[in-house]
Amino acid sequence: MTERQLRTWENLQEVTELLRREVGRDLWNDAKLSEAEFTVLAHLSMAAKGTARPSECARAIGWDSSRLAHQLRRLEKRGLVEKAASEATDGRASLIALTDEGRTAYRRALGPHLRSAQKWFADALSDEQVDNLADALETLLRHGSQLAAAPTAEPRA
Amino acid sequence: MTERQLRTWENLQEVTELLRREVGRDLWNDAKLSEAEFTVLAHLSMAAKGTARPSECARAIGWDSSRLAHQLRRLEKRGLVEKAASEATDGRASLIALTDEGRTAYRRALGPHLRSAQKWFADALSDEQVDNLADALETLLRHGSQLAAAPTAEPRA
DNA sequence: AAACAGTAACTGACGCGTCAGTAACCTGGC
DNA sequence: GCCAGGTTACTGACGCGTCAGTTACTGTTT
Numbered sequence: 001m002t003e004r005q006l007r008t009w010e011n012l013q014e015v016t017e018l019l020r021r022e023v024g025r026d027l028w029n030d031a032k033l034s035e036a037e038f039t040v041l042a043h044l045s046m047a048a049k050g051t052a053r054p055s056e057c058a059r060a061i062g063w064d065s066s067r068l069a070h071q072l073r074r075l076e077k078r079g080l081v082e083k084a085a086s087e088a089t090d091g092r093a094s095l096i097a098l099t100d101e102g103r104t105a106y107r108r109a110l111g112p113h114l115r116s117a118q119k120w121f122a123d124a125l126s127d128e129q130v131d132n133l134a135d136a137l138e139t140l141l142r143h144g145s146q147l148a149a150a151p152t153a154e155p156r157a
Numbered sequence: 158m159t160e161r162q163l164r165t166w167e168n169l170q171e172v173t174e175l176l177r178r179e180v181g182r183d184l185w186n187d188a189k190l191s192e193a194e195f196t197v198l199a200h201l202s203m204a205a206k207g208t209a210r211p212s213e214c215a216r217a218i219g220w221d222s223s224r225l226a227h228q229l230r231r232l233e234k235r236g237l238v239e240k241a242a243s244e245a246t247d248g249r250a251s252l253i254a255l256t257d258e259g260r261t262a263y264r265r266a267l268g269p270h271l272r273s274a275q276k277w278f279a280d281a282l283s284d285e286q287v288d289n290l291a292d293a294l295e296t297l298l299r300h301g302s303q304l305a306a307a308p309t310a311e312p313r314a
Numbered sequence: 315a316a317a318c319a320g321t322a323a324c325t326g327a328c329g330c331g332t333c334a335g336t337a338a339c340c341t342g343g344c
Numbered sequence: 345g346c347c348a349g350g351t352t353a354c355t356g357a358c359g360c361g362t363c364a365g366t367t368a369c370t371g372t373t374t
Contacts, residue, residue: 001271005279008287011294012278014219016173018301021362036330055352062171067331069354074329092339092352114158121169122162124300125293130165132289136282137168143281144175178332193360212322224361226324231359249322249369 019120026116031109036071038113041080041098041106050098051084057096072096080105176277183273188266193228195270198237198255198263207255208241214253229253237262 001009024035033041043057044050052060058068075081080102086095098106125133158166181192190198200218201207209217215225232238237259243252255263282290 001275001279004291005282005287006271006274008291008294009274009278011291011298012173012176015294015297015301016169017219018298018305019169020173022301022305025362034329053352054354062174064332065351065353066333066355070329070331073354090340090352094353114163117163117166118158120301120304121166121297122158124297125162129289129293129296130162132286133293134161134165134168136286136290136293137165137172139286140172140278140281141168141175144172144179144277147277148175148179182332191359210322211324221362222321222323223325223363227359227361230324247322247370251323 022120023113023116026119027109027113030112030116031105033105033109037075037078037080038106038109040068040071040075041102041109044081044096044098045103045106050103051095053088053093054096055093075102179277180270180273183276184266184270187269187273188262190262190266194232194235194237195263195266197225197228197232198259198266201238201253201255202260202263207260208252210245210250211253212250232259 020035027033027035027038031038039061040057043061044052047057054068054072055065058065061068063071072081076083080099082097082099084095084097086093088095122130177192184190184192184195188195196218197214200214201209204214211225211229212222215222218225220228229238233240237256239254239256241252241254243250245252279287
């Protein structure tokens with residue numbers, strides 16, 4: 001790695017840690033929700049009837065099932081989500097549902113959260129910077145997904 | 158926020174979460190160190206004699222004193238760091254020191270960690286993409302630091 | 315000297331995310 | 345039918361990071 005690459009890598013870590021912290025803090029102050037809670041509520045709010053299977057929800061937001069299960073337990077404790085009776089044929093499946101309180105909490109959080117993202121992120125960058133950043137991120141995402149999908153190089157015969 | 162800004166914001170979160178996870182996993186597999194441990198050891202390794210004051214160390218790596226204190230407790234438990242007798246005039250000050258084991262652990266971790274950062278980050282991007290990314294990150298960092306320094310807008314008289 | 319604000323170091327509580335499990339269920343081949 | 349291998353959901357342990365404290369010391373003000 002060159003000096004410039006290293007500096008940029010370090011800057012990436014510093015910036016994202018800052019943004020995570022500050023936007024997370026705003027979300028908590030504005031709506032008493034964590035980023036993780038907001039993410040799950042957002043997905044359930046999109047879904048028809050506000051219900052979803054854990055596995056499908058986890059896939060949609062890019063989490064593993066363990067992470068989601070822990071978050072669902074915490075959300076259930078807060079009363080924002082509840083388990084619903086599953087009518088599915090698959091006996092393993094369960095069904096989670098937004099409560100009214102959960103739906104309300106998400107609705108009240110959405111606006112302030114977008115405003116916070118604008119304040120810390122979008123307000124800082126020109127259109128051109130956003131375009132360039134988007135390009136780099138897409139490249140990194142493709143590269144990373146590819147590497148993650150083939151963790152151990154297995155030379156085909 | 159425009160659609161493009163929002164997408165880029167979401168991508169930034171997704172990419173950085175991916176990189177954090179994968180590089181952290183590499184560091185653990187290669188050297189049995191977490192990112193947080195590596196960060197502290199790196200700073201102590203820079204310092205003359207491998208010692209530092211907690212407050213100075215925290216400032217240098219951009220942490221608050223609580224975060225560092227927790228990390229130092231865990232590092233001390235692992236035997237990578239120890240408290241040293243402080244010869245300072247200020248009775249509040251303490252002094253932390255790298256142990257031999259800590260120094261060795263850092264030395265063994267450095268190479269693989271840089272290689273991991275190259276693999277997940279630097280290998281993906283062209284020189285031009287790195288330049289553009291660096292520009293956006295510097296802008297975000299300036300913007301964020303400025304906002305963080307003046308959290309409540311106080312109009313001067 | 316006493317009171318004060320400020321700083322250095324630390325702690326407990328708590329939510330988060332990863333890992334290594336476990337239990338229940340489904341689905342294929344035999 | 346039955347078993348092997350995969351899937352779904354969940355859990356306990358543990359390190360991390362934030363917040364709201366506490367304690368001990370320092371410099372300043374009166």
